[in-house]
Amino acid sequence: MRKSAFIFLLALGGAASAALPRVSVQAPLTPISGPAPAAVLVPVSAAPKALAVPVQALEAVPAPLPDAAPALLELPVPSETPAPRDDEAAAAGPKLIEALLENAPQAAGLAQGSLEDAAPALERNFRAAAALGVGGSGSGTTANNDGASAHHDLEQRFLSLVRLDDHGDPAQAAALARAVRRMLGSPTGRSLAEQFLAEGAPAVVRFETFEGSRLYEEGGRKTFYGPIALTDWRDGRVLVRINLNYLAADDRALEQELPSFLAHELLGHGLWYVRAVKAKLLPAYHHHELNEANARLVGWLVDYELDRRFEDPGAWNYLSDPAQYLSKLKLWLPFYALAFSSDELKRPVQALEARLEAARAKRKRLETELGNHRAWDRIIDHFIDGHGLPARRFAELRWTMADWKQRYKDDLANLDEIIAAVGRDLERMKAESDRRSEGYLRRAASQPLFVLLDIETRKATEKLKSLIKQSPAESPGKVGPTQAKSDQFTFDDLQDLYRKDKKKHPDHWNG
Numbered sequence: 001m002r003k004s005a006f007i008f009l010l011a012l013g014g015a016a017s018a019a020l021p022r023v024s025v026q027a028p029l030t031p032i033s034g035p036a037p038a039a040v041l042v043p044v045s046a047a048p049k050a051l052a053v054p055v056q057a058l059e060a061v062p063a064p065l066p067d068a069a070p071a072l073l074e075l076p077v078p079s080e081t082p083a084p085r086d087d088e089a090a091a092a093g094p095k096l097i098e099a100l101l102e103n104a105p106q107a108a109g110l111a112q113g114s115l116e117d118a119a120p121a122l123e124r125n126f127r128a129a130a131a132l133g134v135g136g137s138g139s140g141t142t143a144n145n146d147g148a149s150a151h152h153d154l155e156q157r158f159l160s161l162v163r164l165d166d167h168g169d170p171a172q173a174a175a176l177a178r179a180v181r182r183m184l185g186s187p188t189g190r191s192l193a194e195q196f197l198a199e200g201a202p203a204v205v206r207f208e209t210f211e212g213s214r215l216y217e218e219g220g221r222k223t224f225y226g227p228i229a230l231t232d233w234r235d236g237r238v239l240v241r242i243n244l245n246y247l248a249a250d251d252r253a254l255e256q257e258l259p260s261f262l263a264h265e266l267l268g269h270g271l272w273y274v275r276a277v278k279a280k281l282l283p284a285y286h287h288h289e290l291n292e293a294n295a296r297l298v299g300w301l302v303d304y305e306l307d308r309r310f311e312d313p314g315a316w317n318y319l320s321d322p323a324q325y326l327s328k329l330k331l332w333l334p335f336y337a338l339a340f341s342s343d344e345l346k347r348p349v350q351a352l353e354a355r356l357e358a359a360r361a362k363r364k365r366l367e368t369e370l371g372n373h374r375a376w377d378r379i380i381d382h383f384i385d386g387h388g389l390p391a392r393r394f395a396e397l398r399w400t401m402a403d404w405k406q407r408y409k410d411d412l413a414n415l416d417e418i419i420a421a422v423g424r425d426l427e428r429m430k431a432e433s434d435r436r437s438e439g440y441l442r443r444a445a446s447q448p449l450f451v452l453l454d455i456e457t458r459k460a461t462e463k464l465k466s467l468i469k470q471s472p473a474e475s476p477g478k479v480g481p482t483q484a485k486s487d488q489f490t491f492d493d494l495q496d497l498y499r500k501d502k503k504k505h506p507d508h509w510n511g
Contacts, residue, residue, distance in 0.1 A: 151184060151185065151190075154184055154190060154193060154194070155180065155181060155184055157197060158180070158184065158193050158196070158197065159180065161196070161197060161200070161201075161202055161203065162180070162196075162202075162203045162204075162205060162266065163202070163203070163204050163205070164176040164177065164180070164205050164206070165204050165205065165206035166206070166207075167206065167207070171247055172206075172207050172247065175207075175246065175247060175254055175258070176205060176206075176207075178254065178255070178258075178259075179254070179258040179259045179262045180205075180259075180262065182255070182259040182306065183259040183260070183262050183263045183267075183302055185259075185306060186263075186301070186302045186305035186306050187305055188263070188267075188298065188301040188302050188305055189259075189263055189267065189302050189305075192263070192267035192271060192298065193267065195267075195271060196266070196267060196270070196271050196274075199271065199274045199275065201236075201237065201238060201274040201277075202236075202237040202238070203237055203238035203239070203240065203266060203270055204237060204238070204239050204240070205240040205242065205262070205266065206240070206241060206242070207241075207242050207243070207244040207246065207247065208241040208242070208243070208244055209244045210226050210227050210230075210243050210244070210245075212225075212226055213225060213226025213227070213243055213245050214226065214245075215245055215248055215249070216403070221249075221250050221252065221253075222248070222249050222250045222253075223249050223250070223253060224243065224245035224246075224248070224249060225410075226243055226245065227243060228242070228243055228261050229241060229242045229243060229261055229262075229264075229265045230265075231265040231266070231269040231270055231273070231295075232273075233273045233274075233276075233277060233282060238266065238269075238270035238273055238274065240262070240265045240266050240270060242258070242261075242262070242265075246258055256303075256306075256307065256311055257311045259302065259303075259306065260299045260300070260302045260303035260306070260311060260312075261299055263298050263299050263301075263302040263303075264295045264296060264298055264299030264302075265295065267298050267302075268294055268295025268296070268297070268298035268299060269291065269292075269295045272285065272291065272294060272295075272453065273285070275449065276449060279447065279448075279449045281444055281447055281449050281450075283440070284345070284440065284441060284444035284447070284450075285449065285450075285453075287338055287339055287340055287441075288339060288340060288341075288342070288345070288450060288453070289326050289329075289330070289336075289339040289340060289341050289344075290341075290342075290450070290453045290454060290457050291339065292326075292329065292336065292339065293318075293322070293326055293457050294453060294456060294457045294460065296312075296314070296315075296318065297318075297457060297460035297461060297464060298460065299312070300312065300315040300318075300464055301460060301463060301464055301467070303315075304464065304467055304468070304473075305467065308471050308472070308473055309473050310473070315464070318461075319461070319464065319465060319468075322461060326341070330355060331355070331358060331359055331362050331415070331418065332414070333414065333418070334414075334417045334418050334421040337355055337359065337418040337421060337422050338352075338421060338422065338425060340441065342445050342450055342454065343445075345441045345442060345444055345445035345450075346441075346442050346445050347442075348429065348437075348438055348441045348442070349426065349429055349430065349438055352422050352425060352426045352429070353426065355422055356419065356422045356423060356426065359415055359418045359419050359422065360419060362415060363412060363415040363416070363419070366408060366411055366412055366415070367412065369408065370405065370408040370409070370412070373401055373404055373405050373408065374405070376401060376491075376494065377398075377401065379494065379498055380394050380397070380398065380494065382501075382508070383494075383497055383501075386508070387501075389497075393487055393488055393489050394488075394489050394494075395488065396486070396488040397488065397489050397490065397491060397494065400491075
């Protein structure tokens with residue numbers, strides 16, 4: 001969580017040669033930690049003690065509907081359809097994959113006819129899918145003694161439907177193939193890959209350059225800022241685009257992170273995009289918060305099953321308080337800001353109005369926190385110019401603080417985009433004389449697709465909790481080379497200098 005906001009008032013008085021500058025400052029006695037960028041890769045979190053790690057929005061899903069659209073959502077308004085009971089959906093499909101395959105042909109024709117006619121077949125299909133259980137033991141053709149052969153068979157069948165577009169680059173081809181193979185090495189990956197095959201929708205996965213993404217080093221690791229990946233439904237297929245900077249990052253990013261993020265995109269977002277299209281609910285699903293929640297759970301399950309640790313510490317935050325996690329997520333990226341819970345779908349205008357107010361409040365708070373960071377630069381200047389401490393000893397701290405300031409600036413710019421996007425869609429929805437978009441969202445809230453998605457998300461949450469309980473998290477070990485003791489001042493050192501100097505020379509710090 002972010003530290004409480006502090007107000008800094010800096011004023012350098014006229015400094016005579018025999019006196020130190022006087023600084024008026026109300027400084028916190030704990031480090032100021034900046035906002036986590038919208039898509040920064042962070043060191044591994046090993047245990048539940050990491051629950052306090054800031055929520056990380058590690059990637060963005062498909063871009064919002066184009067501004068040129070006459071309304072936020074433009075599909076025929078679904079009719080009211082009775083939702084299946086939770087216990088019925090959860091208990092259906094005892095034959096797992098066979099049940100899903102049996103119903104798949106019925107669901108395949110959902111693009112034709114009315115939603116009312118399609119609903120029974122859709123419901124049967126999804127009940128079968130729900131019975132598979134996210135993170136299952138690897139049912140179907142992979143559940144046999146010849147694991148290696150079955151794994152290879154599944155991989156070949158999966159890649160007959162999912163095309164890895166490597167742009168003719170051997171490095172891209174190798175990285176994508178390794179990510180798929182490792183993803184399918186987890187029970188959740190295998191189970192959902194079978195479901196993906198049963199749906200029969202084609203997909204393309206490729207690397208792309210993302211504007212604004214940049215490489216950096218942290219803790220001896222080479223990683224990057226920017227979206228990790230984007231998933232969309234385009235031209236009748238799932239399209240997954242992965243940040244090309246992965247190829248310039250360290251080996252751990254490719255071997256440990258990419259497989260789980262690929263699962264997040266392809267088996268989380270992608271699989272349900274296929275289902276939403278068949279249900280004629282693509283726009284509503286696109287803007288449903290469980291679109292993201294389910295995808296994250298899929299990625300976390302694959303990640304934890306592979307090595308009993310999370311590359312994304314946000315998993316601990318989610319497990320600590322799922323509702324709060326999803327609420328905070330809506331203020332991290334413009335896409336998330338236009339997402340609704342099932343309850344919010346019933347009152348979309350009020351939900352967006354509240355989000356706009358929250359975004360403006362967060363922006364104001366971050367501006368204050370950015371000022372706090374800038375204040376510490378002036379405190380460093382005080383000890384260099386007034387006390388004669390070597391400037392070189394503050395070099396690493398200066399770099400770190402400059403990096404955090406840039407993160408704040410990025411986050412503020414992101415909030416500006418959120419405020420603009422939410423405000424724009426609010427205006428468009430309110431301007432509709434027939435309130436068509438609002439009515440669409442309200443009716444979509446009661447559709448079986450979202451009831452079943454909620455069931456699947458809750459099952460995945462319980463599965464993840466069970467995995468952690470049965471198999472506690474591994475220690476991540478050392479990240480990067482061991483650092484030799486340095487003469488560089490840390491932020492703790494700077495605070496200590498400030499406290500001692502304020503006690504010894506209070507006149508330096510009173511305006």
